[in-house]
Amino acid sequence: MQRDLIPVDRFTLPVIQAIGTRWMLLTAGTFAPGQFNCMTVSWGGLGVIWNKPMALVVVRPSRHTFTFMEAAESFTLSIFPPEYRDALTLCGTRSGRSVDKVKETGLTPVASTQVSAPAFEEAELVLECRKMYSDDIDPKRFLANHIEANYNGRDYHRLYMAEILAVFGTPAYRA
Numbered sequence: 001m002q003r004d005l006i007p008v009d010r011f012t013l014p015v016i017q018a019i020g021t022r023w024m025l026l027t028a029g030t031f032a033p034g035q036f037n038c039m040t041v042s043w044g045g046l047g048v049i050w051n052k053p054m055a056l057v058v059v060r061p062s063r064h065t066f067t068f069m070e071a072a073e074s075f076t077l078s079i080f081p082p083e084y085r086d087a088l089t090l091c092g093t094r095s096g097r098s099v100d101k102v103k104e105t106g107l108t109p110v111a112s113t114q115v116s117a118p119a120f121e122e123a124e125l126v127l128e129c130r131k132m133y134s135d136d137i138d139p140k141r142f143l144a145n146h147i148e149a150n151y152n153g154r155d156y157h158r159l160y161m162a163e164i165l166a167v168f169g170t171p172a173y174r175a
């Protein structure tokens with residue numbers, strides 16, 4: 001897929017639709033066989049914090065990807081064309097502990113430019129992100145009763161805020 005560098009102030013994305021409906025692939029680790037893992041995410045956000053363009057993701061400690069997120073300084077977020085929906089479903093329902101997601105999906109890891117985590121050839125948008133902050137979701141701070149239903153009293157997400165160092169995308173992502 002032809003992707004070009006998009007200045008972050010020209011980057012445009014219907015965020016809620018893109019993350020919540022189209023989903024993203026979160027990849028952490030380094031670009032070498034067995035040294036990274038990816039998983040589908042549909043919760044998260046994009047915005048500005050500390051005057052930096054930021055991506056927010058939440059990862060449950062039970063995920064194999066969590067280990068990579070903790071060890072790595074960076075990660076990538078990728079959005080794919082609709083025909084890769086099955087690949088995203090696999091990456092969101094199987095664990096890298098038991099399957100080789102690259103082999104199963106046929107996706108092609110490629111090196112990123114600013115971070116160690118790989119991106120994917122087939123993606124139409126790649127965000128290269130460097131971790132800036134992490135914190136654990138604290139049920140004592142829930143301000144609405146329905147939130148706890150996502151947790152069964154355990155496996156509260158870890159929130160990661162990360163600076164977006166580079167945006168590569170197709171022309172549709174350039175304002």
Ligand SMILES: Cc1cc2nc3c(=O)[nH]c(=O)nc-3n(C[C@H](O)[C@H](O)[C@H](O)COP(=O)(O)O)c2cc1C
Nearest residue numbers: 040041042043059060063064065092093094095096
């Ligand atoms: C559409 C979709 C969205 C998901 N979003 C998240 C998310 O935001 N955070 C999370 O921790 N898990 C999320 N998951 C679950 C993980 O992707 C799933 O548990 C995955 O198998 C973890 O793989 P891993 O063990 O290789 O890390 C989502 C799954 C799907 C199908």
